[in-house]
Amino acid sequence: MRAVIPAVVFVALCSPAYAQIGDLLKKAQEIGEQQKKKLDDVMISAEEERQIGEEVSAKIRQRFGVVQNAGVHKYVTLVGTMVARQSERPALPWTFIVLDTDGVNAFASPGGIVHITRGALGLIRNEAELAGVLAHEIGHVAHKHTVNAIEKSHAVKMGTSATMADRAPFLDQLTNKAYEMVLENAFDRGDEADADKASVQYTQKAGYASGTLADFLARLDDRNKDQPARNGLFASHPETRERIEKIRRQAGTKTTASVEARYKQHIKYEPIPITSIAAVEDGSAGLTGSTSRKSGDKSKDKKPAEEPKKKGFGLGNLIPTVAPESKSAQVSASGGARGVGPDRAARGGGNATVVKVVVSDAELETFRKGIA
Numbered sequence: 399m400r401a402v403i404p405a406v407v408f409v410a411l412c413s414p415a416y417a418q419i420g421d422l423l424k425k426a427q428e429i430g431e432q433q434k435k436k437l438d439d440v441m442i443s444a445e446e447e448r449q450i451g452e453e454v455s456a457k458i459r460q461r462f463g464v465v466q467n468a469g470v471h472k473y474v475t476l477v478g479t480m481v482a483r484q485s486e487r488p489a490l491p492w493t494f495i496v497l498d499t500d501g502v503n504a505f506a507s508p509g510g511i512v513h514i515t516r517g518a519l520g521l522i523r524n525e526a527e528l529a530g531v532l533a534h535e536i537g538h539v540a541h542k543h544t545v546n547a548i549e550k551s552h553a554v555k556m557g558t559s560a561t562m563a564d565r566a567p568f569l570d571q572l573t574n575k576a577y578e579m580v581l582e583n584a585f586d587r588g589d590e591a592d593a594d595k596a597s598v599q600y601t602q603k604a605g606y607a608s609g610t611l612a613d614f615l616a617r618l619d620d621r622n623k624d625q626p627a628r629n630g631l632f633a634s635h636p637e638t639r640e641r642i643e644k645i646r647r648q649a650g651t652k653t654t655a656s657v658e659a660r661y662k663q664h665i666k667y668e669p670i671p672i673t674s675i676a677a678v679e680d681g682s683a684g685l686t687g688s689t690s691r692k693s694g695d696k697s698k699d700k701k702p703a704e705e706p707k708k709k710g711f712g713l714g715n716l717i718p719t720v721a722p723e724s725k726s727a728q729v730s731a732s733g734g735a736r737g738v739g740p741d742r743a744a745r746g747g748g749n750a751t752v753v754k755v756v757v758s759d760a761e762l763e764t765f766r767k768g769i770a
């Protein structure tokens with residue numbers, strides 16, 4: 399940058415047309431800014447992180463559908479916001495979405511969009527467990543696990559000639575990669591352990607019994623005992639037992655608030671036997687990670703989730719159990735090569751529309767008093 403400006407100024411001074419000087423200086427400044435941006439090109443701004451998260455969420459919603467129930471969303475949002483306020487990033491625009499599928503899963507989208515499935519809510523027994531599961535996902539977001547893992551892996555790179563104007567394809571790649579990671583729960587062991595620890599800390603600070611993630615994991619582990627090792631939430635890690643014990647050690651026995659009655663009052667879903675979960679057929683809508691944004695197109699009004707892509711969700715496409723997903727191999731060799739379990743392959747609902755709920759500080763305060 400230091401070399402650029404004097405050279406351009408020299409050219410400008412030699413020019414007989416003084417009117418051009420301003421233009422040239424402006425040009426020099428732009429070049430300087432572009433060079434600085436090149437240094438920053440792998441750094442993701444908070445706005446970009448959220449934008450990636452919104453797009454990842456749109457794909458997840460399109461894949462599984464959204465439970466169209468404001469009461470359920472309000473309750474999950476109250477619990478989730480309570481927990482997220484205890485995190486290292488309390489001020490993010492935290493959003494909680496309940497996905498319309500029997501599969502047991504939870505997905506943390508970058509920038510603060512946390513998804514949990516109807517199937518998971520059915521398996522969870524009390525509010526403290528819900529807090530524990532949400533807190534684990536919140537931990538992934540608060541510690542930027544997805545974005546950091548992509549940056550570390552060098553899986554996504556800008557071309558050497560790329561400038562800010564060409565950032566859209568770079569962000570598209572990042573979004574696709576993030577979607578794969580989030581959908582496959584493809585965090586490494588270190589990040590999982592970190593999110594588990596965060597779960598203990600956040601729930602403890604919020605006043606909940608803090609080892610509850612372990613209770614949920616133990617139930618999930620028992621439910622999955624006849625499954626191949628890999629199935630949905632946390633399943634990429636066969637060391638589940640080890641994790642459960644570690645969470646319990648970290649949690650100790652400080653508080654006991656499980657808040658079961660309030661959970662049962664708001665959540666009426668029953669656990670679904672794993673053998674009853676219907677799967678979508680290979681190659682169904684929303685399973686791949688392609689995006690529609692073109693290079694240089696900065697329009698933010700694209701809403702892939704609201705496109706009526708429903709092929710594959712019809713009853714005719716239901717198959718009984720595991721759907722190997724060859725299509726995702728197009729996006730990720732590692733992700734696509736593995737089989738997916740019933741939770742990951744589970745059929746979803748057809749309505750991807752977000753159920754908007756607002757939670758005020760006063761409501762949160764009142765809600766907090768119910769944790770006992």
Ligand SMILES: [Zn+2]
Nearest residue numbers: 538585590593
């Ligand atoms: Zn995780």
